[in-house]
Structure formats: C-alpha cells, structure tokens
Amino acid sequence: MSAPFRIKRPDTGVAAVALAPEEGFKFYLDRLLKMIPAEVIGLYLVGSGLIPREQPIALTVWALVCLAGVVAIRVYGTGDAASSLPPDWVHVAISAVAFVIWIYTLGGPFTAINWYVPYLGSLLVLAWTFFVPIFYKGPLD
Numbered sequence: 001m002s003a004p005f006r007i008k009r010p011d012t013g014v015a016a017v018a019l020a021p022e023e024g025f026k027f028y029l030d031r032l033l034k035m036i037p038a039e040v041i042g043l044y045l046v047g048s049g050l051i052p053r054e055q056p057i058a059l060t061v062w063a064l065v066c067l068a069g070v071v072a073i074r075v076y077g078t079g080d081a082a083s084s085l086p087p088d089w090v091h092v093a094i095s096a097v098a099f100v101i102w103i104y105t106l107g108g109p110f111t112a113i114n115w116y117v118p119y120l121g122s123l124l125v126l127a128w129t130f131f132v133p134i135f136y137k138g139p140l141d
Helices: 021-035 038-050 056-078 089-106 118-135
Strands: none
Touching (some): 021 089, 021 118, 038 056, 038 089, 089 118
C-alpha cells in the first residue's frame, strides 16, 4: 500500500473534475480523517496513563516521543519512493500541530507549566478539525 495518508486532489490531473455536493463532503471527511493522527493519540493516551502525575518530565518526554512518532508515520504515510512521491510536508506539519492541540486538550505536560486552560483546548480542537480540511486540499502533484 503506497502513501496511505496522502491526500489526492480530484481537481488536478489531466482534466479538472467538478464534484457533486455529496462528493465534496466525502472528500472533506477523507482529508479530515487522514490529517488526525489518531493512532499516535491512542499511543500517547495509553503511555501517559502509565506515568504518575508527579512525573511531569516523564510525561513531557513521552509527549515528545509521540510527536516524533506523528512526524515519522506521516512522512512515511504521505510519501512513496516507488512512485517518486516525496512526503507531503504540509500534511506532516498539520498532523503535528493537531497532535499538540489534542495533547493540550488532555492537559498533558501543559498542566505542569500552568499553561492549561480546558475550554481553550476544546475550542482549538473544534476550530482546527473543522477549518483545516476546508483550506488544505492536498499537494498539487
């Protein structure tokens, strides 16, 4: 399976394709699902559940390890060396920011440095997951 996270634009190629409204919504959901790093969020949740609350440095290190995991998985999952497709670095950055926002929403290491505001995290998740797929439609390849 080559580049499973790569977003393929329907409006590029030999002929531009006009999408029906229901197809446009499917494409929006496809982008949304591919940009949320759910597999690493799950990994973070399990690992952070094992770390005692009085160990904020360990939680911070675990968050950084998982962030590196997001980058590695998205680099691998958006590129395809066999097809000469480089990684989609915009997608990688979007997924990394999404991961940081999710971690902020959960509190994570941000509670140790008193940067955690619960309602702000929830609003960031809502705004990021709603607006980013509207504006980022994938690489122009």
